Amino acid sequence: MTDAFMGPPWQMDWRLDALARLDALPEHVQKKVAEARAELVTARxxxxxGIDADAGLPETMYVEPVRSTDPKGPRILYFDNHRGWLVYAFIPRDEDPQITVVEVFWQ
Structure with a gap:
């Protein structure tokens, strides 16, 4: 029997409204979002x-559940020292697992 688990790099998809917000951000912020995206798609x-599971992220980023009562639900990745975030969900299918970004924000 083979291990059906597919690992990184993960596929990433964007909701259309999140993609439109990304495109509206200044270019230097889009680069920060690209850095955050790179961390997500390469994460194991x-x-x-788990405890300190995001210890490998840069100091300017960290991840937490959107709602603590839903541990398998969406996550929020803060970047640029809390100036921005990505809300995303991970769908761990055996075939074609992917990350879906539902919101991007920067202030």
């Missing part, structure tokens, strides 16, 4: 479960 576990 995009949900960063």
């Amino acid at each position: 576990d995009p949900y960063f479960r």
Whole structure:
């Protein structure tokens, strides 16, 4: 029996409204979002479960559940020292697992 688990790099998809917000951001912020995206798609576990699971992220980024009562639900990745965030969900299918970004924000 083979291991059906597919690992990084993960596929990433964007909701159209999130993609439109990304395109509206200044170019230097889009680069910060690209850095955050790179961290997500290469993470072994995009949900960063466990104690200090996000310790490998740069100091300017960290991940937490959107709602603590929904540990398998969407996550929020803060970047640029809390100036921005990505809300995303990870769908861990055996075939074609992917990350879906539902919101991007920067202030």
